Amino acid sequence: MPYLPDDLHDRYFTLKNYGGYILLFWEEHARGSTEGKVKIWCLEIMIERRNEHEVYGKVEWCHVVHTFPDSVSLKYYLVTTV
Numbered sequence: 001m002p003y004l005p006d007d008l009h010d011r012y013f014t015l016k017n018y019g020g021y022i023l024l025f026w027e028e029h030a031r032g033s034t035e036g037k038v039k040i041w042c043l044e045i046m047i048e049r050r051n052e053h054e055v056y057g058k059v060e061w062c063h064v065v066h067t068f069p070d071s072v073s074l075k076y077y078l079v080t081t082v
Contacts (some may be wrong), residue, residue, distance in 0.1 A: 021046055022057070029070065036070025 016023040025044040029036065043060040 020046075021060070025065075029066075038068045038070055039064045040066045040068070 014025050016025070022045045024045070028039045028041060028042050029063075040067045043059065043062065045057045046060050048056045048058070050056055
């Protein structure tokens, strides 16, 4: 089961539409080490419309996509295809 923090409502996060998927990005500050790190997580949700009134989502993927020094704070996310 993918990790999704219980306190996500207290964190900075952003949602992006990506061709039938929703991407959810959030920051996690690592604690307990002498050198602080910020982990950027990504959760990918596949969206499916079942009928006129129902939309379903399924978590497809969830991982840390990058780790930065604690001095970095991200303000914008850009989703691209290659």
